Amino acid sequence: MKNYFIKTTLSLAILSLVINCKSVKEATIVSNQEKEILSKNQEVYTPKTKAEKVVFFKDSDKEKQWVDSIYKQMTLDEKVGQLFMVSAYSNKDTTHIHKIDKLIKDFKIGALIFFQGGPVRQAKLTNRYQAASKVPLFIGIDAEWGLNMRLDSTYRYPWNMTLGAIQDLKLLEQVGEHMGKESKRLGVHFNFAPVLDINTNPKNPIIGNRSFGETKTNVANKAAALMKGAQSHGVFSTGKHFPGHGDTATDSHKTLPTVAFTKERIDLVELYPFKRLFDDGMASVMVGHLNIPSLEPTENMPTSASYNVVTNLLQKQLGFEGLIITDGLGMKGAANFKGPGDLDLAAFLAGNDILLCPDDVPLAVQKIMAAYNDGTVTEERLAHSVRKILAYKYKIGLNNFKPIETNTLQSDLNTPENDALQYKLFENAITVLKNKSEILPIKDLNQKIAYVKLGDDTNSAFVSTLKKYTEVTEISNTNVDSLNIELKKYNTVIVGFHKLDKAWEKHEFSEIELFWLKKIAENNNVILDVFTKPYSLLSIPDFDAIKGLVVSYQNSVISQTVSAEIIFGAVDAKGKLPVSINDAFDVNDGLTTEKINRLGFTTPENEDMSSSTLSxxxxxxxxxxxxxxxxxxxxxxxxxxxxxxxxxxxxxxxxxxxxxxxxxxxxxxxxxxxxxxxxxxxxxxxxxxxxxxxPLKTMLPYFAGSNKExxxxxxxxxxxxxxxxxxxxxxxxxxxxxxxxxxxxxxxxxxxxxxxxxxxxxxxxxxxxxxxxxxxxxxxxxxxxxxxxxxxxxxxxxxxxxxxxxxxxxxxxxxxxxxxxxxxxxxxxxxxxxxxxxxxxxxxxxxxxxxxxxxxxxxxxxxxxxxxxxxxxxxxxxxxxxxxxxxxxxxxxxxxxxxxxxxxxxxxxxxxxxxxxxxxxxxxxxxxxxxxxxxxxxxxxxxxxxxxxxxxxxxxxxxxxxxxxxxxxxxxxxxxxxxxxxxxxxxxxxxxxxxxxxx
Structure with missing residues (x-):
């Protein structure tokens, strides 16, 4: 990363405080990477007053009456059952369905989180499970980029990293609104989003595209807009992964990541988005499985099981009063700490309200009830979480549950407005990082233009859209020298790097692709368009020979279409880079390009027309x-x-x-x-x-003297x-x-x-x-x-x-x-x-x-x-x-x-x-x-x-x-x-x- 030096006395003072050093001299032991992170994240959050805080889901007398009436009738096992949110699937066989039936009937579980399957199947199962439950169930889903993250036949919105490039927060709010409407239509009450992790470590194997970027203000701004949109439609947003999973190099699904920062650094950087969204009315928060010695001294204790983190920091110090949910308890980052049952009890004692994806519900219920009977879990502690859960069930309307109507569910979840928004998102996200000699947009259509593909995914929408503007010739060869000979007759070469559009796939250039790119750029006027996460650029040693550089973030049909529009000027580039790329590009880099009035492409709805009518x-x-x-x-x-x-x-x-x-x-x-x-x-x-x-005779003398002259x-x-x-x-x-x-x-x-x-x-x-x-x-x-x-x-x-x-x-x-x-x-x-x-x-x-x-x-x-x-x-x-x-x-x-x-x-x-x-x-x-x-x-x-x-x-x-x-x-x-x-x-x-x- 760029070696940013702290230039002002104030900056040095803050840096010194954050890294817990006594003098500026001692601060020099901190890595240049840490200096850069801190230099970009020095804004201190000022909490809102009670009057300023946003309350999306207000308390009411009727709510209190309903909660009291339900709670007074509950047995101990029914109260304990409310704490569990169990994994459910709509693509599994009857054995799984009967297992969920049994957990509802015998262990009175209070919530389900659906994973893989389809929307209609999930809706039918939700109706089945709700009918079997004495107290209506919470239904959750982990759908960071929309229901399509888990369900087929549903819509997928861009990764958070893509959204992080957008400057218009209203568009982020619209994404949240769409997600909220779709979740509500499906009978979902919680969406475990937005991700509030600040991806300050480019090598982070599990966050990456799931983060809005590497600066806390960008993450907070984008997440707050997304949350506002979702919660405006009566769906709870769940910020994650408290207190911050962005600067880790390991995956908490597989092991317990360590975050070796001081309390001051965590407070200044990682906690910033959480504080913002707490004040903006976020309904719930998910606690991650992280090892943070500065917050929890017990060796290898995950933050999800830490009283210091969940109760002292989250509830007492930060004043969060919403629902607190653990990350999945089956993940190795937590499961390696304690076995089933004991882990659930530890997480509950730490202060969590909802225990997510427990490995063994019967054993966990047994452990918590035993702890209640021996006084380890007090009635006050149990009532605190159960009554809060019931209150939120009332807020979401579960006091008056109605079965999900499935006849029009598929069409309701896949409206033309989705694609309309998607076009706007990519029009605002795609980022131009280089534009030497104003190679973008391509104005001269008389020149000869070639296209060369790198990467292993599809490119048809990009190429077909390019060809709608002018003649573009696809060139391929198994030998780069032979390729360059073919390219000599072309004035401009567009190189598209296309990688599979999956969040956790590797997106790096291969060594061979880097060599080819270098050779092509050295010999041609190259526009490189990267259809994957911006971190793919980290492996390019220098960009000097590349004339134009476009980051399109994802390899979808719409991103390819819009990117081609930007290259030919039908759309102007507006995006800003949400992360830094070595010494080459910094956060918020992004050039605007000229929009020239060529035909572009979009959905009818974006131009106030109806797709259904046009059909x-x-x-x-x-x-x-x-x-x-x-x-x-x-x-x-x-x-x-x-x-x-x-x-x-x-x-x-x-x-x-x-x-x-x-x-x-x-x-x-x-x-x-x-x-x-x-x-x-x-x-x-x-x-x-x-x-x-x-007269015609003047225009064309041939007709002089004729009857037409x-x-x-x-x-x-x-x-x-x-x-x-x-x-x-x-x-x-x-x-x-x-x-x-x-x-x-x-x-x-x-x-x-x-x-x-x-x-x-x-x-x-x-x-x-x-x-x-x-x-x-x-x-x-x-x-x-x-x-x-x-x-x-x-x-x-x-x-x-x-x-x-x-x-x-x-x-x-x-x-x-x-x-x-x-x-x-x-x-x-x-x-x-x-x-x-x-x-x-x-x-x-x-x-x-x-x-x-x-x-x-x-x-x-x-x-x-x-x-x-x-x-x-x-x-x-x-x-x-x-x-x-x-x-x-x-x-x-x-x-x-x-x-x-x-x-x-x-x-x-x-x-x-x-x-x-x-x-x-x-x-x-x-x-x-x-x-x-x-x-x-x-x-x-x-x-x-x-x-x-x-x-x-x-x-x-x-x-x-x-x-x-x-x-x-x-x-x-x-x-x-x-x-x-x-x-x-x-x-x-x-x-x-x-x-x-x-x-």
Missing amino acids: KIDVIAAKAINGKMAPGMQVVVARRGKVVFQKSYGNHTYDDSPKVTDSDLYDVASISKIISTLPNVMQMYDQKKVNLDT NISFKNLMTHYAGLQAWIPFYKATLDKDNNPMAKYYSKTANSEFSTKVADSLFLRNDYHDTIMKIIKDTPLSIKKEYKYSDFTFIILKEYLEYQTKKSLESLSQNNFYSTLGMNYTTYNPLQKFDRNVIAPSEVDNYFRHQTVQGYVHDMAAAMEGGVAGHAGIFSNAMDVAKMMQLFLQKGNYGGINYFSPETFDVFNTCHFCSEGIERGLGFDKRLGKDGPTCQCVSPSSFGHTGFTGDMVWVDPATEIVYVFLSNRTYPEVTAAGNVLAKDKIREDIQKVIQESIFK
Whole structure:
């Protein structure tokens, strides 16, 4: 650890006092580690006055009456039985169940602590055992990170070490509230949490992740917030392990750890969190099995059996009046001191109220009753604990016990709000410790990025989320030198260290991993992301070569997702390190990083939407697939810059074919207009190269002298120019049997036929000129009226390429896709992707006579070589959502201004609404009751649909982005027409999205 020197006279004086030395000179014998611990923990706790203390569970006259009435009726064996909290399991056989039945019936035990099993099984057993008990039973559970610590099918919250990195105490309180609600719903009265141990020893084998950190104030602050939340829901919190298990190198489950500190040091450091929480109203405390010679001189006497510790220190000196519970009496740290029965008696005589997990209840009862009969245990002593136990049973509501209802228990314990909170926790916990040259967040998405995995646990959520931002290549090799050769072509290397997400597992880097990390970092720009406890960093000798260092604490799906968001700037880093790492990093180190407005990921509840309502999308998707309206589809919903729903349904075809995945590509048809052509046109407008009144002849001199020369930019963009809807250009190139004529097509490419229309089908190079001439010469409609036309965007492509001298394909790629991270968005996808990741759009029996897969469905676009202004783009829903989010953010995404907000507003304005034309410039609007929306979106909303079964829609009023992609045209467009549209599948999903918004 860092060698902190005590710099002030006051600090030296306190240090001298704490280590019980007579002078500053004598203090130099203390280790540097001890100096550091003390230097970080010098704040002295000032106890609250009686009026200031928090009382969560107040006494009442009715409570006293109930306790008196029960106690007066109790026999001696019933009183003694109340002292025992016995281990129970819901995953054991009937032998165990009958054993508990017998202990309740014959020995009148007062409490159970449940360990492994499941929630419904535990609830049913609790009801059984409560029905058998004359006095209602206390039910406890050791659930430091939630019920999942013991029970399957329940929720797990982060380790305390992870929570220790969070600065917002309200979030800790919410964790406590969730734990309290879940415990109460399960009929649990005690949760043996929070851990109040200060983990000042990094080698501590049993506390570690269970501690909030190595400073007493951090531990106290976090534990107090957790306790407040839990107890606010009527569940007792039990602080542990009194008087402090944090600075030990052994495990009290296996042996008796020694804490060789002075009383003064223990009072200053270890006891601080306990004092804080006592004053804040903690209901109970657990006494650990520790050997502390300065507090208990009897050799090898555990603190749990020490009158000096339990009565003199805890009750008399510190004034604790709540329930006092031993740690498990079967643990070797206590069991090695005395045998069963004798140990229980010693612990009770020491001042404990509840004896936890006794080895032999009948023998312990016998020993205590014998001690009562011979006067060793007085009536006063017995009454003190039993009456206190009964009082707390009243406080928790056991005077009016009701059986646990199990029908909805599973769903009640696993609500969407759990994941919502978990996202917030990791957003606030994940800690950035190095950010050399501002490598974080990664802003430049044009660079080449590689990912290398270390560790032996899963990494799929991390890698898949990284790839949602840009192209990230996974690189692996069995030889580090060969690996570095492969990495030379990459600008940035992300190294993820993934370890099994279990509290007591070893999380250290292996020697081989340390060597690999060193070699990789020496030769590359490395971001190291550690998905395990921060102590794993202790084995790294230096961090000089590592450019970026992220501590993600745990290897869960949500921690991996959030960490990837931080790396790409969708979330800013906020966490602070709860422990120190050698000389490299100190407690509370943690850098803030920049948040740039890229799409992030969270649960619907975090954006005030309902998961259960959104789940109705599944039903609508199934209806579409089962009704043969589309074989498969992708749906993405984002709100306020966060993707809250992303799901893929069905298969590529109705036959045995690949299932649709989130990364698969679809032909987005006319959506190409607004995610390729339109944004480029908006940039031209933003650069004042065109305005609303610019005539077409100025934009594109090719049309000078034609009947279209004076069409204004505004009329062109709003489909108010009198252009024809479309022309089937391909028909003129087919023979009487609808086969491509040799005059126009070749089966092989050559200098004259190089425009690829489909597999083994190449169109004459000059046919583009024919298409443009046809468009130029077509008559305009006599009546000026709205008519949607593909010609608009065919013309706009010509305009863009004429003005910029660049192809539309390169404009879209360079101006938008490469910097937006739209790496799955492209024309002619077979040039970049395997055919099997592209959904087919049609079995063409009228033009190309083959399955159209990887080639654009639109015939005119196909005749343009797959690159057209009105169609041709292939993409997936996530990529399309990025462009739509760019529009929602009025031209800014990822910290880049693509065009001004003023330009966006011009294009999203309904310029001819007064004439009944609900259109923007290039964007669809609601278009009345027959339009493409559910009519439940705002007038400011905008979007587009695509012939192949696609829809994108953005509503600025609710900050919603909705993307629906499908291949409804496969295998063919039937005589029934567009059933997907007729049955309003896309609109019904949009309606569900709107209904899911509750704020």
